[in-house]
Amino acid sequence: MPTLEKDIEDYLVEFQEKVPKETQDTLCNAIKKLEESDCFNKALKVGNKIPEFSLSNQDRKVINIKDIVEKNKYTVLCFFEGSWSPYAILELLALQKIVSQLKIFNASLITLCPQTQDKSSYLKEKHSFTFDILYDKNNTISKEFGINYTLSDEVIAVYEKQKIDILEANRNGTYDLPLPGTYIVNKNYEIIYAFVDANHRKRCEPKTITDTIKKDIINKR
Template identity: 45%
Template sequence: MSRLLDEINKYQEAFKEKVPQDIQQVMLDATENLKKLSLSKNALKVTDKAIDFELPNAVNKPVSLKEALENNEFVVINFYRGIWCPYCNLELQALQSINSELEKLNAKLIAISPQTPDSSLTTKEKNELEFEVLSDKDNKVAKEYGLVFSLAEELRPIYKSFGIDIEAANEENSFELPMPATYIVNKNQEIIYSFIDEDYTKRSEPQTILDIIQKNS
C-alpha cells in the first residue's frame, strides 16, 4: 500500500515545476499566516466527546453519527475541503484503499465537506469511493468541531486562475472551509484519535488510522 505522504510529495514536486514561484510564495505565506492563528488548538481533540450530527450523503439520504455508532464499534470522520482540492482527492483515494480493512474492524468511514450533495456525488464517483461522503452546508458541523477558517483574500484570485470555483461547489460565498481533520470515535462517542492541521497539505496517514483502531479493538 502506497503511503499517502509519498503521493503528496509526488504531487508537490509536479506542482513546483508548473506553477510560477511568486504564486507559490503567496500560497506558502497564506499557510504560514494561518498557522500563526493556531486555530487547531480550539478544535475537538482526544478525550473530547464527538458532537453528534445528521447530514445528507451524496444522494441526499441523511446519515447520523449516532446511528453509525449504533451499528459499528468505531467511526472514522474525515473533514476535507472539496473535490477541487488535489490533496483532498489523494487523501480520499488513500482512505478508500483501507476501507475494506476498516469494515473488517467494524469501523465506518465518513467524509464531510461543505460542498453540495451534487458536488459530493461527483467526488464519490471521481474517486470511486465506497464510503459515505456527506454535505455540511455552511460548515455547520465543522464549526461545532472547531475546524473552520476563511480562505485568505489573496488566495481567492489564485484559486480562480486554477479553475477552482469554491462558491459554486458550496453554493455560498463566505469562502469558509474546514481545516483538514481526521477523528476516530469509539462506541461511547469518545474521540480516541485526532489529526488537525492548519496546513492543508498535511494529512493523517491511513495506516495510522488502522493502527489506532486495532490497538483499541
C-alpha cells in the first residue's frame, strides 16, 4: 500500500535531480540547525491539553474548536505551512484518503495554516478536500502549541529564487511558519498522540493516525 513517506521520497528524487547541489545543501543545513536547536522544548506533548480557540475557515466561517471536540470522540489537528509547500500538498492528499475512516471512528480532521483564506479556499476546491482549513492568522495557535519558528535568511533567499513568496502567502509581514504538527485529541481536550518534526520533509503517516485511534478505542472497551 502506498504511503506518504514513499510519496515524499519519490518527490525528493525528482527534487534532487532538478535543484542545484548548492541549494540542496543550504536547505539541508537549515534543517540540521533547526533540529539541533532547543526552540521546541515547549511544544505540547501527549498528556497536555490543547487550548480552546476559534478560527475562521477557508470560507470565512468561524469554527470553534470546542464544538468540534465535544461533538466527536476524537479530533485530529494538522498544522501545515501553506499550499506553496509540495510536502504539505502530499500530506493533505494523503490525509484526504482517511477522512471516511475517521468518520467511522467518530473522529474529525481539522487542518490549520497561516496562509490567507483565499489561498486555502482555492487549495480546497482544487483538490476537493472535504476537511476545513482554518486560518491561523499570525500563527497564533501554532505559537500556543509551541511549534512556531522563523525561516532563516538563507532559506528565504532560496525560496525567493524559487518564486515562493511567504510574505505574500501569509500577508502578515513575517517569515514565521508552523512546523509539521499532528495531534490527536480526545473529548477531554487531552492529547493522546503528538507528532512534531523540525525536518519539514517528514510528516505524520495517516495510517499512524488511524492506528492510534483504533488502539485507543480497543483499550477503552
